Amino acid sequence: MGFIKDAMQPAGSLRARPLLTQIITLGMTISSALIIWKALICITGCESPVIVVVSGSMEPGFKRGDILFLHMNEDPIRAGDIVVFNIKGKTIPVVHRVIQVHEQQNNKEIYVLTKGDINKKDDRLGGIYGSGQLWLQRQHIMGRAIGFLPYEGWVTIVLTENPIVKYVLIGALSLVLITSKDRGAKQNSRTNE
Incomplete structure (x- = not known):
């Protein structure tokens, strides 16, 4: 009887092997994706190097569902740059064009005003900024758009909405x-x- 029991153990371990292989493969896939994401963060200088455009405020340049690639470095922000920024109290970043930049010479602090290309009013008058906020500062800006893939982000929008x-x-x-x-x-x- 002990012989049969010993003979059955390897068969049980054979059944566990495919499951263990799937778990290890899944773990390696997730780990690889995280490593690639962290590498992109280091290379681009952005906390979120890839985002999806979720509104139509930048049409016709960027449409809803476009994927934007961001980069942030120490180069000065200029009027005409397309930036992605966070506003305190809002969960979704905003993609808009810089229309004015004021730089203080004594401390190099910058003040930025943005506007969506299709919007009639700038973001200060349009209510995009927080209550009482008149300008964006560098800490609000996540990155500058350096490239995009049209319509590739629709899967994200569909799953989110x-x-x-x-x-x-x-x-x-x-x-x-x-x-x-x-x-x-x-x-x-x-x-x-």
Whole structure:
């Protein structure tokens, strides 16, 4: 009886091996993505080197769903630059064009005014800035747009605006994972016979 029990142990470990391989592969994929993301942060100098345009305020230059690549360095910000900035109390960064820059000579502090290309008013008058805020300063600016991919960010917009799609996608991926694991186990049992 002990002989049969010992013979069965390797078969059990064979079933655990594909699951362990999938877990390790998933971990390595996630780790690789994080390493690439952190490398991009170091190279570009931006906390978020890639963003998706979620509004139409920069049309016709950038449309909703475009992916922007950002870079931030010590070069001076100039009128005409397209910047991405955060406003205190708002969760989504804003992509707008710089229309005015004031630089104080004594401390090199800059004050920036922005506007969406399609908007009639600048961001101060249009209510984009926080209450009582008249200018952006360098700490508000996440980066400057240096390139873009048109329409490639629509997947992000759809998943963000329609949470049901996100849950359906997660369910479908889980179903594929479960059925592929069952299929792999059936194939292993056939080869062991």
